[in-house]
Amino acid sequence: MSIDPKAPLCPNDGAPLTARGTLWQCAECAGYFQLAGRCNVCGNDLERLTACGAVNWFCNHCKELKSKSVVQYHLVSATP
Ligand SMILES: [Zn+2]
Numbered sequence: 001m002s003i004d005p006k007a008p009l010c011p012n013d014g015a016p017l018t019a020r021g022t023l024w025q026c027a028e029c030a031g032y033f034q035l036a037g038r039c040n041v042c043g044n045d046l047e048r049l050t051a052c053g054a055v056n057w058f059c060n061h062c063k064e065l066k067s068k069s070v071v072q073y074h075l076v077s078a079t080p
Protein backbone atom coordinates (compact mmCIF):
# COMPACT_ATOMS: atom_id res chain seq x y z
CA MET A 1 0.00 0.00 0.00
CA SER A 2 1.47 3.33 -0.98
CA ILE A 3 0.98 6.35 1.24
CA ASP A 4 0.46 9.90 0.07
CA PRO A 5 2.83 11.89 2.35
CA LYS A 6 0.60 14.96 2.05
CA ALA A 7 -2.62 13.13 2.96
CA PRO A 8 -1.90 9.83 4.71
CA LEU A 9 -4.67 7.53 5.91
CA CYS A 10 -4.88 5.86 9.30
CA PRO A 11 -3.33 2.37 9.18
CA ASN A 12 -5.96 1.14 11.67
CA ASP A 13 -9.20 2.33 10.12
CA GLY A 14 -8.35 4.12 6.86
CA ALA A 15 -9.65 7.51 8.04
CA PRO A 16 -7.89 10.66 6.78
CA LEU A 17 -5.26 11.99 9.18
CA THR A 18 -4.96 15.60 10.28
CA ALA A 19 -1.55 17.28 10.57
CA ARG A 20 -0.48 18.11 14.14
CA GLY A 21 2.92 19.73 13.83
CA THR A 22 5.23 16.94 12.68
CA LEU A 23 2.70 14.26 13.64
CA TRP A 24 -0.60 13.14 12.18
CA GLN A 25 -3.74 12.48 14.20
CA CYS A 26 -6.67 10.26 13.31
CA ALA A 27 -10.14 11.67 13.92
CA GLU A 28 -11.60 8.15 14.23
CA CYS A 29 -9.31 6.40 16.71
CA ALA A 30 -7.49 9.52 18.03
CA GLY A 31 -4.16 7.81 17.44
CA TYR A 32 -1.03 9.77 16.58
CA PHE A 33 1.30 8.71 13.82
CA GLN A 34 4.57 9.81 12.38
CA LEU A 35 5.44 9.54 8.74
CA ALA A 36 8.61 7.55 8.21
CA GLY A 37 10.52 6.81 5.03
CA ARG A 38 12.31 3.71 3.86
CA CYS A 39 15.08 3.57 1.29
CA ASN A 40 14.02 2.18 -2.08
CA VAL A 41 17.50 0.72 -2.62
CA CYS A 42 18.65 -0.84 0.66
CA GLY A 43 15.42 -0.87 2.69
CA ASN A 44 16.90 1.02 5.64
CA ASP A 45 14.86 3.58 7.53
CA LEU A 46 15.67 7.05 6.30
CA GLU A 47 16.63 9.99 8.44
CA ARG A 48 14.21 12.88 8.18
CA LEU A 49 15.94 16.21 7.65
CA THR A 50 13.95 19.41 7.86
CA ALA A 51 15.52 22.53 6.39
CA CYS A 52 13.75 25.79 5.64
CA GLY A 53 10.37 24.09 5.93
CA ALA A 54 11.26 21.47 3.32
CA VAL A 55 11.61 17.83 4.28
CA ASN A 56 14.48 15.81 2.90
CA TRP A 57 15.22 12.15 3.44
CA PHE A 58 18.76 10.84 3.90
CA CYS A 59 19.89 7.24 3.81
CA ASN A 60 22.71 6.57 6.26
CA HIS A 61 23.49 3.35 4.45
CA CYS A 62 23.65 4.69 0.88
CA LYS A 63 25.04 8.03 2.13
CA GLU A 64 22.78 10.04 -0.10
CA LEU A 65 19.67 12.17 -0.11
CA LYS A 66 16.60 10.45 -1.47
CA SER A 67 14.13 12.26 -3.65
CA LYS A 68 10.57 12.30 -2.33
CA SER A 69 9.36 10.39 -5.34
CA VAL A 70 11.40 7.27 -4.53
CA VAL A 71 10.91 7.22 -0.75
CA GLN A 72 8.67 4.40 0.45
CA TYR A 73 6.52 5.87 3.19
CA HIS A 74 4.97 4.16 6.15
CA LEU A 75 3.32 5.31 9.34
CA VAL A 76 4.53 4.53 12.83
CA SER A 77 2.61 5.09 16.05
CA ALA A 78 3.76 8.17 17.92
CA THR A 79 3.16 9.78 21.27
CA PRO A 80 2.54 13.52 21.16
ZN1 LIG B 1 -7.58 5.72 13.11
Ligand SMILES: [Zn+2]
Pocket residue numbers: 039040041042043044059060061062063
Ligand atom coordinates in the same frame (compact mmCIF):
# COMPACT_ATOMS: atom_id res chain seq x y z
ZN1 LIG C 1 19.73 3.21 1.22
